[in-house]
Amino acid sequence: MAATKTRPRLAVFKLASCDGCQLTLLDCEDELLTLAGEVDISHFLEASSAVEPGPYDLSLVEGSITTAEDAERIRTIRAASRHLVTIGACATAGGIQALRNFADVDEFRRTVYAHPEYISTLATSTPVSAHVDVDFELRGCPIDRRQLIEVITAFLAGRRPDVPNHSVCFECKRRGTVCVTVAHGTPCLGPVTHAGCGALCPAYHRGCFGCFGPSGSVNLPALIPLLRRDGLDEDDVERFLHTFNTAAFDEELGK
Structure with missing residues (x-):
């Protein structure tokens, strides 16, 4: 048997x-x-x-x-x-x-x-x-x-999960979403945020809020001047980063 x-x-x-x-x-x-x-x-x-x-x-x-x-x-x-x-x-x-x-x-x-x-x-x-x-x-x-x-x-x-480690920007391009930062000057964390949401917020003309945390390749210091260019002062930038993954983004900044 x-x-x-x-x-x-x-x-x-x-x-x-x-x-x-x-x-x-x-x-x-x-x-x-x-x-x-x-x-x-x-x-x-x-x-x-x-x-x-x-x-x-x-x-x-x-x-x-x-x-x-x-x-x-x-x-x-x-x-x-x-x-x-x-x-x-x-x-x-x-x-x-x-x-x-x-x-x-x-x-x-x-x-x-x-x-x-x-x-x-x-x-x-x-x-x-x-x-x-x-x-x-x-x-x-x-x-x-x-x-x-x-x-x-x-x-x-018994295999490794196939979960991409790239940014939300890739998802915007795949679904044909116009970049909200380039087209409208909307502050967006998409360039430094891990993919997975399907670029939901940019598809509705809103900037990414970083729900999925830092992506595998992050240059957060380079993004901050763009956030300020688009109307965020120092306090606004800090609040923008201090949401769902506050400690992870601060770690990327070396804080």
Whole structure:
């Protein structure tokens, strides 16, 4: 009698985040049904309360490290995972909550909470890769469903994901979108932002806001004079960069 083939085990975990990247997986609909037939979804609290212990063949992790408990938990997840992939701006760059890295987190606690003594948090919000080894980082706020399916399929098939590392400008050219900066003088982070969104904002005559973080080949200092030429002062430029991937863009500037 032939032995029953064991299906790969998939786990999805959440740290400090909004759940948007996990919802991207749920939004895959038909693809998710096919995926569910090929793997055992062993841990995915967004979809089911059923939890099976590791080890897992592939773990997807959403969210940044913002508490001591997060830091301990990600080490446990890493130890239980053959492959670990971080998904979204929070997990790959610290997310919007990394704005705390440039301010006084104790002041935030006192301002926001009536009883700050009950709030336990770290002074910084950091990506998962700052704490454990990561096999692949899938960027975006939120991530792109096509890229997510490609990453899952690739790891289950034992190959490297085919996710481009070029900028949003390539996507503008591919869909025939006129450059909003050249044609209209609109500030845009497309030249330094990782592709994956399909150049959504420029297609609607808006500048890219950097949702997918820095691309693989970034010359951010060269872009800043163009942003100022197009009407942004120093404070405007800082606010423009301090959104979804604030810590990652500041790292590119050497801050």
